[in-house]
Amino acid sequence: MSKVSYYSEEGFKKLKDELNHLRDVERPKASQAIAEARDKGDLSENAEYDAAKEAQGMLEMEISKLENIFANARILDESQLDTSKVLIHSKVKIKNTTNAMEMVYTLVAESEADLANNKISVTSPIGKGLLGCSVGDIAEVKVPNGIMKFEIIEITRD
Numbered sequence: 436m437s438k439v440s441y442y443s444e445e446g447f448k449k450l451k452d453e454l455n456h457l458r459d460v461e462r463p464k465a466s467q468a469i470a471e472a473r474d475k476g477d478l479s480e481n482a483e484y485d486a487a488k489e490a491q492g493m494l495e496m497e498i499s500k501l502e503n504i505f506a507n508a509r510i511l512d513e514s515q516l517d518t519s520k521v522l523i524h525s526k527v528k529i530k531n532t533t534n535a536m537e538m539v540y541t542l543v544a545e546s547e548a549d550l551a552n553n554k555i556s557v558t559s560p561i562g563k564g565l566l567g568c569s570v571g572d573i574a575e576v577k578v579p580n581g582i583m584k585f586e587i588i589e590i591t592r593d
Contacts, residue, residue, distance in 0.1 A: 540565075
């Protein structure tokens with residue numbers, strides 16, 4: 436059984452667009468490539484045909500994976516979320532207690548994570564450590580080289 440994933444409207448639309456692109460554009464291209472390779476003769480020695488069939492198999496796997504994610508995806512109504520605790524889609528300002536460096540992250544679903552835009556997954560070590568914390572709490576995050584401590588400075592919603 437797959438678990439439910441919560442998305443922003445933007446993330447949900449991006450997921451849907453990607454799935455539609457694979458189904459409506461890439462799938463016909465893969466079928467066309469197989470047909471062209473098949474027309475070139477003996478299939479037993481046709482590397483182009485084998486490559487096209489393998490590419491189609493990979494594409495179908497990706498489509499199946501996205502369909503599964505999409506079937507279990509839900510749009511999160513952010514207006515109903517509590518801002519006193521860190522939850523998915525919270526924008527959190529934290530301070531590293533070791534070096535006093537401040538950072539701002541938005542916690543998102545795994546597929547929406549984008550570190551360049553300060554979006555971290557709720558399943559990442561820092562994301563897991565921050566979930567459920569309130570302003571003023573010290574979150575202890577287990578990382579490969581030990582434990583990092585972050586003070587929760589501010590929790591907001593966009």
